[in-house]
Amino acid sequence: MLLEKRGRTLLAKIWDQHVIAHISDDTDLLHVDRHLLHDLGGSRGLIDLKGRNLPVHNPELTFATPDHAISTAHGRVGTIKIGQELLAALRVETTASGIQMFDIDEPGQGIVHVIGPELGLSLPGCLIVCGDSHTCTHGGLGALAFGIGSSELTHVLATQALIQRRPKTMCVKFEGKLSSGVTAKDLILALIGHVGAAGGTGYAVEYAGSAIRDMPIEGRLTICNLSIELGAKMGLIAPDEKTYDYIRGRRYAPRGEMWRQAVEAWRQLPSEADAVFDREVVIDVEAITPQVTWGTSPEHVVGVDGRIPDPQAIADPARRAAIETALDYMGLKPGAPIAGTPIDWVFIGSCTNSRLSDLRAAAEIARGRKVAPGVRAWVVPGSETVKREAVAEGLDKLFIDAGFEWREPGCSMCLAANGETVAPGQRSVSTSNRNFIGRQGPRARTHLASPAMAVAAAIAGAIADVRTMER
Amino acid sequence: MPKPFNKLTAIAAPIMRSNIDTDVVIRIERLVGNSVRGTLGKWAFGSLRYLPDGSENPEFILNREPYRQAEILVTGPNFGCGSSREGAVWSLQELGIRAIIGSGFGDIFFANCFQNGILPIVVDKDIVDGLAAEVEHTQGAGRIGIDLEAQTITSPSGKQVRFEIDPRRRAGLLEGLDEILMTLRRDDEIRAFQAADRAERPWIHFAGKQA
Numbered sequence: 211m212l213l214e215k216r217g218r219t220l221l222a223k224i225w226d227q228h229v230i231a232h233i234s235d236d237t238d239l240l241h242v243d244r245h246l247l248h249d250l251g252g253s254r255g256l257i258d259l260k261g262r263n264l265p266v267h268n269p270e271l272t273f274a275t276p277d278h279a280i281s282t283a284h285g286r287v288g289t290i291k292i293g294q295e296l297l298a299a300l301r302v303e304t305t306a307s308g309i310q311m312f313d314i315d316e317p318g319q320g321i322v323h324v325i326g327p328e329l330g331l332s333l334p335g336c337l338i339v340c341g342d343s344h345t346c347t348h349g350g351l352g353a354l355a356f357g358i359g360s361s362e363l364t365h366v367l368a369t370q371a372l373i374q375r376r377p378k379t380m381c382v383k384f385e386g387k388l389s390s391g392v393t394a395k396d397l398i399l400a401l402i403g404h405v406g407a408a409g410g411t412g413y414a415v416e417y418a419g420s421a422i423r424d425m426p427i428e429g430r431l432t433i434c435n436l437s438i439e440l441g442a443k444m445g446l447i448a449p450d451e452k453t454y455d456y457i458r459g460r461r462y463a464p465r466g467e468m469w470r471q472a473v474e475a476w477r478q479l480p481s482e483a484d485a486v487f488d489r490e491v492v493i494d495v496e497a498i499t500p501q502v503t504w505g506t507s508p509e510h511v512v513g514v515d516g517r518i519p520d521p522q523a524i525a526d527p528a529r530r531a532a533i534e535t536a537l538d539y540m541g542l543k544p545g546a547p548i549a550g551t552p553i554d555w556v557f558i559g560s561c562t563n564s565r566l567s568d569l570r571a572a573a574e575i576a577r578g579r580k581v582a583p584g585v586r587a588w589v590v591p592g593s594e595t596v597k598r599e600a601v602a603e604g605l606d607k608l609f610i611d612a613g614f615e616w617r618e619p620g621c622s623m624c625l626a627a628n629g630e631t632v633a634p635g636q637r638s639v640s641t642s643n644r645n646f647i648g649r650q651g652p653r654a655r656t657h658l659a660s661p662a663m664a665v666a667a668a669i670a671g672a673i674a675d676v677r678t679m680e681r
Numbered sequence: 682m683p684k685p686f687n688k689l690t691a692i693a694a695p696i697m698r699s700n701i702d703t704d705v706v707i708r709i710e711r712l713v714g715n716s717v718r719g720t721l722g723k724w725a726f727g728s729l730r731y732l733p734d735g736s737e738n739p740e741f742i743l744n745r746e747p748y749r750q751a752e753i754l755v756t757g758p759n760f761g762c763g764s765s766r767e768g769a770v771w772s773l774q775e776l777g778i779r780a781i782i783g784s785g786f787g788d789i790f791f792a793n794c795f796q797n798g799i800l801p802i803v804v805d806k807d808i809v810d811g812l813a814a815e816v817e818h819t820q821g822a823g824r825i826g827i828d829l830e831a832q833t834i835t836s837p838s839g840k841q842v843r844f845e846i847d848p849r850r851r852a853g854l855l856e857g858l859d860e861i862l863m864t865l866r867r868d869d870e871i872r873a874f875q876a877a878d879r880a881e882r883p884w885i886h887f888a889g890k891q892a
């Protein structure tokens with residue numbers, strides 16, 4: 211029988227290049243090109259390995275940085291005791307294994323998903339894993355990147371390889387031009403609202419379409435970052451000239467003849483025109499308005515000019531109950547407009563939205579305005595390098611003048627693993643990626659939005675439409 | 682190394698809300714540190730299990746008899762979505778859970794279950810709903826039977842359904858295999874791959890170095 215020859219997808223090309231051995235029909239042993247470690251799980255994996263009397267297979271392909279458990283106050287004051295212990299253990303264990311670690315106050319330190327692309331460690335066609343579900347972020351450069359658990363992490367340290375089942379493929383095409391006030395964050399939130407938090411489960415999602423082609427790399431990283439929030443472990447975008455321009459000259463990027471070879475290889479990666487995906491979704495970008503979440507799953511999202519849903523209007527009992535529980539937790543009135551909801555906190559940061567372009571977009575709205583009385587607003591740059599670049603542009607001063615607190619790089623309040631929390635019952639507008647119950651602290655209420663929308667909320671003291679503040 | 686899994690007949694607790702994320706299964710502050718294993722059972726589903734004053738929430742199913750004895754969870758769609766924290770699985774394991782039946786799970790959570798000898802079973806939503814209804818009908822007394830070898834679930838009333846599972850994962854659970862040692866048996870293949878790849882994609886292997 212002759213097999214019909216179909217064009218290959220970006221995913222298939224990267225996957226096939228990494229197969230060391232076929233394990234079964236749909237499962238392969240894959241080579242890991244980059245393994246990124248952070249403070250929460252990095253030293254634990256290295257200690258596990260030592261306990262098994264095994265060496266790190268390829269320390270030169272492994273990189274570490276502290277981000278989750280360190281304080282983001284000046285001088286790292288107030289780092290919790292366990293955070294200090296994890297930092298010390300990461301230093302000791304990476305040194306013992308010959309792994310490069312980017313330590314606090316050094317260029318290179320930062321949220322692990324911000325520094326990978328920034329340092330030129332994350333490259334097109336590269337297979338990247340990290341013990342963190344937002345590893346999908348690096349897919350914005352055309353890498354196959356995904357989060358792994360602790361056991362898999364130890365497996366990668368020991369073998370530089372991972373057993374994986376080939377995922378199904380989904381293509382999401384974002385077509386059209388972004389309206390004013392609309393960002394990459396709004397596009398991906400709208401998509402999650404459309405397909406649901408499980409819509410991508412079992413798939414690797416490739417984002418394509420004119421809006422993606424037009425989008426700068428940092429926006430593409432934001433899009434891919436939220437892939438896991440639609441259930442997809444992997445999200446990726448074909449590399450193009452913008453990608454190469456972004457990578458060229460970075461600290462770990464190839465140079466000279468190797469650079470030319472690499473770009474030539476990367477140009478072969480994009481999905482072919484006749485490639486077939488298991489599922490395709492087309493999103494008309496022009497219909498998307500600035501988004502904000504109202505509930506406890508990223509799929510609980512509306513346009514800022516929309517209303518909080520009314521469970522009474524939902525026929526399906528399971529869905530109605532879910533919405534009732536979420537509204538109860540969030541302390542919101544069914545059917546009311548979402549704009550105007552008073553807030554206590556604003557958090558600008560996280561691997562979703564803490565890059566220089568995010569801070570510039572936030573600063574643009576903050577400039578010459580003041581944070582509303584009673585609101586605490588933090589800006590937490592994604593990395594030491596982002597921080598230094600922002601300071602060089604005077605963004606720190608601009609934020610401080612507007613009443614924001616300017617912090618040191620790290621995960622901070624995105625996960626609150628370092629003890630930086632939103633108080634119980636308080637309401638936060640956050641540029642991070644999860645509005646889960648208790649995510650920013652026990653009983654904290656989180657609304658996800660773009661950096662510009664977060665600033666608009668800080669200024670108004672309530673969820674507000676950034677389009678009324680644009681200049 | 683996971684404990685082998687074969688047959689189980691046990692009390693099951695239906696937790697049917699959709700999108701229960703791993704942050705809800707175990708809060709992050711319980712996982713910060715390198716020696717948390719063994720302390721987590723108490724904190725599984727903490728935000729649902731305890732009231733703000735720290736006392737047990739009598740409404741939460743795992744605080745009621747006979748569900749306190751549950752070794753099986755019957756779950757709503759997309760259970761275990763969200764983070765990669767394997768601590769979510771550890772906390773369930775320490776709570777005594779050995780199998781989870783649902784219509785779909787978070788991908789990373791699903792993989793983490795197998796690493797710890799917990800069997801996650803995916804079946805159609807009607808089957809999940811039917812099992813939950815039967816369990817509730819018996820007020821939790823009716824046990825669910827799981828036979829991994831035969832790939833069957835037996836409901837409290839004796840209805841049997843078959844489930845599908847990746848043969849490799851099934852074998853791994855039945856035998857309690859150590860994946861790291863199995864992969865290291867292929868180390869020659871790994872090294873051969875790397876040798877060839879260094880010539881083909883030197884930029885991967887010589888990061889930051891001049892060729």
Ligand code: SF4
Pocket residue numbers: 277278321322323342344559560561562620621624625642643
């Ligand atoms: S910023 Fe938040 S989502 Fe990103 S790696 Fe840190 S804790 Fe995880």
